[in-house]
Amino acid sequence: MQKGYIQVYTGNGKGKTTAALGLSLRAVCAGKSVYFAQFVKGMRYSELDAVNFLKGFTMKQYGRDCFIYNEPTDEDIGRARHGLEECAKILSSGKYDIVVLDEINIALYYKLFTVDEVIKMLKGRAPGVEVILTGRNAPDEIIEMADLVTEMKEIKHYYTKGVEARTGIEC
Amino acid sequence: MQKGYIQVYTGNGKGKTTAALGLSLRAVCAGKSVYFAQFVKGMRYSELDAVNFLKGFTMKQYGRDCFIYNEPTDEDIGRARHGLEECAKILSSGKYDIVVLDEINIALYYKLFTVDEVIKMLKGRAPGVEVILTGRNAPDEIIEMADLVTEMKEIKHYYTKGVEARTGIEC
Numbered sequence: 001m002q003k004g005y006i007q008v009y010t011g012n013g014k015g016k017t018t019a020a021l022g023l024s025l026r027a028v029c030a031g032k033s034v035y036f037a038q039f040v041k042g043m044r045y046s047e048l049d050a051v052n053f054l055k056g057f058t059m060k061q062y063g064r065d066c067f068i069y070n071e072p073t074d075e076d077i078g079r080a081r082h083g084l085e086e087c088a089k090i091l092s093s094g095k096y097d098i099v100v101l102d103e104i105n106i107a108l109y110y111k112l113f114t115v116d117e118v119i120k121m122l123k124g125r126a127p128g129v130e131v132i133l134t135g136r137n138a139p140d141e142i143i144e145m146a147d148l149v150t151e152m153k154e155i156k157h158y159y160t161k162g163v164e165a166r167t168g169i170e171c
Numbered sequence: 172m173q174k175g176y177i178q179v180y181t182g183n184g185k186g187k188t189t190a191a192l193g194l195s196l197r198a199v200c201a202g203k204s205v206y207f208a209q210f211v212k213g214m215r216y217s218e219l220d221a222v223n224f225l226k227g228f229t230m231k232q233y234g235r236d237c238f239i240y241n242e243p244t245d246e247d248i249g250r251a252r253h254g255l256e257e258c259a260k261i262l263s264s265g266k267y268d269i270v271v272l273d274e275i276n277i278a279l280y281y282k283l284f285t286v287d288e289v290i291k292m293l294k295g296r297a298p299g300v301e302v303i304l305t306g307r308n309a310p311d312e313i314i315e316m317a318d319l320v321t322e323m324k325e326i327k328h329y330y331t332k333g334v335e336a337r338t339g340i341e342c
Contacts, residue, residue: 002337005329009186013321014178019186021193023340029220030339049200053224097339130340147334149327150184155320158176163318166173168201168268169194169301 004097004129005147006122010105010138013152014170020100020132021047028054032097037087039063039080039107039135045171058096060086063103072110080112087121094126105135105142115141175268175301176318177293181276181309184323185341191271191303192218199225203268208258210234210251210278210306216342229267231257234274243281251283258292265297276306276313286312 007023009016017038024034033056042063051059062083068076091099101118108115119141122131133142143149165171178194180187188209195205204227213234222230233254239247262270272289279286290312293302304313314320336342 005334007185011324013323014319015180015186015190015193015321015323018193018197019190021196022186022189022191023193025192025196025221025224026189026216026218026342027339028224030217032339045197046201047197050196053196053199053226055224143326146327147329147332148185149325150186151324151326152184152186153182153322153324155314155322156317157320158318161318163176168198168203171197 002128004125004127004131006145007130007132008138008142008146008149009132009134009152010136010149011151011153012136013154014157015152016134017102020102020134021050023132024050024057024098024100025054027098028057032056034058034098034100035090035096036060036100036102037062037083038102039083040068040103040110042079043171046168068110072112076110077112080107084113084117084121088124091121091125091129091131094129096129098130098132100132101134103135104133105138108139109135109137115139118142119145173299175296175299177316178301178303179309179313179317179320180303180305180323181307181320182322182324183307184325185328186323187305188273191273191305192221194303195221195228195269195271196225198269199228203227205229205269205271206261206267207231207271207273208233208254209273210254211239211274211281213250214342217339239281243283247281248283251278255284255288255292259295262292262296262300262302265300267300269301269303271303272305274306275304276309279310280308286310289313290316
């Protein structure tokens, strides 16, 4: 069996979740299965419909339908912890070739669970499973453990010109 | 009609073409149409099969089935110039909501056509068309013209550990 690696997409630029979606698309094209877990977010994104297009692609959100302001609520923590438990089982089962842990770095930033818990989960994965972690502010311990890390660096963004998130482009 | 912006994904890190694929997937999920032009590359990539999964998604390669070493051949130049002409027509027609010009920065790096020609093509696009340009070494003139620019910066890559491109992950 091919070894599964750990990939991290972090930084403040646009393209992290998008790259994870692209990776999922390419994997499905090659006949691989993908579990796409989305932490912190629970909003209605266009990409949720990808399950209708892509064979072997499963997506589940473990966040509320609004962003966390200041302090996370008990519900934020509860949903994230439930996600961590489900993803740990999925990773150890080896049922999916690729597991995306989208925005897990943001969940760590808000301390919805600990870095040690995430590292334990990653170490417990079945050998062939490729894992993709996204979100800005990836902790040093995750960077250290990862096999591939790309920083998406914002050079220029149109939100500074007042462009809001558009359906089918950003969300 | 919603204004179409120019997005650039550049830098030496993994995730540029992948982000363009993810953006295409999200767009298709929202009922938008995508023309994905791939310059310089003509190899058999898994993502070519995306046309079988995604409604409204068209992909065409304008490169040879091997990378350019040292100097581009006449065939490299011919294919790229043909791509530029086709893409200019597609962009001005407004037939597609999103046009991806994948690896066009590499085509510019190899001087297969000029920055002025690309800028002219971008300026000639129908108002609502969103354009995505990818590839390392984006020229300053393109960065200047773009509305959004993300630099994918390599922090760590597993090819340094001898991991070769894997079907369904990198290609």
